[in-house]
Amino acid sequence: MNEIPLPELDNDGYLCNLQDWSPTVATILAEQNQIELSDAHWEVIDLVQQFYREFELAPASRALVRYVQQHLGKEKGRSIYLLQLFPPHPALMVNKLAGLPRPANCF
Amino acid sequence: MTSMLCISRHTPSGNALAREALDTVLAAAAYEQDIKLLFMDDGVWQLLKGQQPSHINQKDITKNLSALPIFGVEEVYVHEPSLQSRGISRDSLSLNNVQLLTNEQTQALIASQQHILSF
Amino acid sequence: MSTLHTVNKSPFTDNCLHSCLLLCTNEDALLLIEDGVYGGTSQSPCAEDIRAKIQLGVSVYALKQDTLARGELQVLEGITLIDDKDFVRLSCEHQCIQSWY
Numbered sequence: 092m093n094e095i096p097l098p099e100l101d102n103d104g105y106l107c108n109l110q111d112w113s114p115t116v117a118t119i120l121a122e123q124n125q126i127e128l129s130d131a132h133w134e135v136i137d138l139v140q141q142f143y144r145e146f147e148l149a150p151a152s153r154a155l156v157r158y159v160q161q162h163l164g165k166e167k168g169r170s171i172y173l174l175q176l177f178p179p180h181p182a183l184m185v186n187k188l189a190g191l192p193r194p195a196n197c198f
Numbered sequence: 199m200t201s202m203l204c205i206s207r208h209t210p211s212g213n214a215l216a217r218e219a220l221d222t223v224l225a226a227a228a229y230e231q232d233i234k235l236l237f238m239d240d241g242v243w244q245l246l247k248g249q250q251p252s253h254i255n256q257k258d259i260t261k262n263l264s265a266l267p268i269f270g271v272e273e274v275y276v277h278e279p280s281l282q283s284r285g286i287s288r289d290s291l292s293l294n295n296v297q298l299l300t301n302e303q304t305q306a307l308i309a310s311q312q313h314i315l316s317f
Numbered sequence: 318m319s320t321l322h323t324v325n326k327s328p329f330t331d332n333c334l335h336s337c338l339l340l341c342t343n344e345d346a347l348l349l350i351e352d353g354v355y356g357g358t359s360q361s362p363c364a365e366d367i368r369a370k371i372q373l374g375v376s377v378y379a380l381k382q383d384t385l386a387r388g389e390l391q392v393l394e395g396i397t398l399i400d401d402k403d404f405v406r407l408s409c410e411h412q413c414i415q416s417w418y
Contacts, residue, residue, distance in 0.1 A: 146265035147257060151228050154269045161268075195221070196228035205415065207336070239336050279339070305342050308320055308415065316416040 095119065105186070105193050109143075112190030120188050132176050132188075138162055139189045149194040152182040199232045203311040206241040210259045211251055216244050219317035220262055227270040235266065236299075236307065238277030241317075242284060245276065245291045260292045267295065275299050275307065318412035319344040324353035325418050328363045333417040338366045341375060346407060348399075349379040353417075357384075359391040371395040380404065 097119060098111030104120075106112055117136060121128045128136075142150050142158050150158055152170075160168025167173075173181035177188070182197050204226075206219035219235070226233035237245060244259055251258050266274060276291070278298040288298065299307060308314065322341055328334040334349075334356040341347055347370065349357045356363050357379045371377055371393075381398040384390055392398070399407075408414060 145261065146268070147261040148224075148265050151224075151269070153228070153230070154265070157268050157270075196225045207417075239332065301339055305340050308340065308413070309318060309342060309344075311413055314320070314413040314415050316414075316418070 101193075103187075103193050106190045109190050116190065117188045124184065124187075126177065126184070126188075128188075134163065135159065135167075135173065135176060135185055136189045139185050139191065143189070143191050149186045149191040150182060151194040151197040155182045155185065200312045201310065202226060202231060202233045202313045202315060203236060203307065204233060204315040204317065205236045205238065205308075206244065206317045207237075207239040208317065209240045210244040210249065211254060211256055212240075215317045216241065216259055217262075219315075220259065222315055222317070223266070223271055224269050227266075230270070233271060234273040234275065234307075234311075235271060236275040236277065236304070237296075238280045238304070240280075242276060242280045242286060245293055245296070246286060247290050247292045249292075263293060266293075273297070275304075277301075277304050319346065320413045320415055321346050321348060321407050321411035323348045323350055323414065323416050324356060325351040325416070327352040327355040328361055329355060334361075334363045335366075337415075337417045338363060338370060341370060343370075343373045343375055346376040346378065346411065348404065348407060349377075349383075349396075350404075351380075351383055354379045354384045354387060354390065354392075357390075357393050357396045359393060361393075364393060367393055368395070378403070378407070 095115060099107040101107055118128055139150060156168055156170055177184035182194055186194055204219055204223050206216060208215040210216045223233055223235050249258060249260055274296045276296050276298050278300060322337045322345060324334045324337050326333040357367060367377060377396045378399045379392060379396050381400050384392060384398055
């Protein structure tokens with residue numbers, strides 16, 4: 092799987108073009124970041140892409156937690172849950188794996 | 199916490215001010231600041247439904263504006279006389295959780311703030 | 318708390334000054350700068366509104382350099398011409414500044 096060349100990335104490792112995204116690309120990016128994608132990961136990645144379609148913005152930390160709360164419930168809409176899935180920084184990592192730009196104002 | 203009000207008074211497509219106002223508000227919200235947004239004068243055009251800015255190669259600010267609550271900006275105000283003088287009804291606004299203000303209410307809002315950001 | 322309003326557009330082409338006067342309270346101050354100084358002249362479309370605000374206790378100023386630079390303007394009675402130092406002082410004296418532009 093690693094033999095598939097990755098599409099163009101920016102300096103922070105985010106896809107330059109959302110159109111280049113595919114589940115395979117997400118899996119490779121995840122592996123490079125020592126993350127093995129499970130259904131729990133995909134559920135959040137899908138949701139973040141939905142966020143982007145709805146608002147044309149990549150969610151920063153607080154917006155991500157709130158959106159997950161609204162759509163996947165309180166148990167999953169917590170920083171600690173998202174941190175376990177997407178360390179070390181959930182908002183940055185999940186946007187990266189979802190092929191979205193780096194969220195603004197996110198540290 | 200310092201109270202801040204961002205006043206957005208310019209059209210959505212004519213220049214970058216509308217977007218800069220929104221970016222500023224989102225940045226302040228990311229820092230968990232007490233930030234409110236007021237639309238008045240030509241700024242109210244930003245809220246009009248049915249904008250198709252792709253025709254002039256611009257992004258749709260309406261979608262970004264609808265993200266304000268999820269980014270933690272709960273207080274969004276609209277100067278009602280600005281709507282009236284432009285013939286815009288509340289029904290034609292793309293955001294429905296905004297508060298319409300009279301001149302007197304707008305004066306009181308401005309007077310109650312510690313900082314004003316003018317766009 | 319009081320607000321310092323600055324206006325930098327001519328009222329002959331722009332409604333900045335009109336909007337400002339709509340929301341300026343009696344405790345506030347108004348400073349005309351750049352092309353905004355045309356708003357403080359006797360033929361200004363807002364001349365009457367400015368006179369009324371002055372009557373109500375609003376302090377109205379125009380930046381001297383910007384006024385002199387634009388020729389022999391008939392500045393309304395009651396408008397104080399000030400320099401940059403006064404501008405800084407006014408900025409410090411007021412809680413907020415709202416720039417109408």
